[in-house]
Amino acid sequence: ECLFQSGKQKRALLSIPNFPLPISKPPQIRHRISPSAHGNGMFATRNLAPNDLILAERPLLVISRAMQLGIPDAQITQLTPAQTMKAQLEEYEELLRFCIDRMSPENGTAFFKLHNCHTEDSSGPILGILRTNAIGFSVAGSDVKKEDKEFFSNVGIFAVASRMNHSCTPNVSPHFHSPSFSLRLHATRSITAGEELFISYTDNCKPRAERQEDLRPYGFKCACGACSDPD
Secondary structure (H helix, E strand, O other): OEEOOOOHHHHHHHOOOOOOOOOOOOOOOOEEEEEEOOEEEEEEOOOEOOOOEEEEEOOOEEEEOOOOOOOOHHHHOOOOHHHHHHHHHHHHHHHHHHHHHHOOHHHHHHHHOOOOOOOOOOOOHHHHHHHHHOEEEEOOOOOOOHHHHHHHEEEEEOOOHHHOEEOOOOOEEEEEEHHHOEEEEEEOOOEOOOOEEEEOOOOOOOOHHHHHHHHHHHOOOOOOHHHHOOO
């Protein structure tokens, strides 16, 4: 299910010849989901070389980052900041519920199997899963005008890829392939069979303290090599 802020993304996608193209598949299954030190995680089932395709999958749910909530200004002016935030979260939850209700039973089940680390704040159960598992991507090409790029920036939920854990030194790179409307996961280095596969939830070029702050909403403190090294 897709919830775009404007029709620009839809028109851009439908302008791609033969959209959507078939999803690319690796020659063998190269991943498995298993328990890890971080809950569940994704692991390599065979040795992988740099740039090997591990998985390609279409999203269960896509939401535009620029999505605006429909709370009237007159109502907002009568609320405290805390009440405004609560109203916005409730509005967002209702919007997401509409999308979930449109999913196939199989996709809905896959969505609710994902972890939710936002059970103690004001997020509803659907928004909590979205905030915990969303992967950012854009369907914009290099020819998109700068002022339009915000309309092509999205977050997506994926049945498999969203189960990947974080490392500031990831061994997997996610890339959204617009012609097939699928997220592709490629190895960034040589990977040994049985090794856990990681993506990064933050900007790895940031200083360690800033990375840790970015990761705080996920409810863990990163202890990867880049964060453990005192240098």
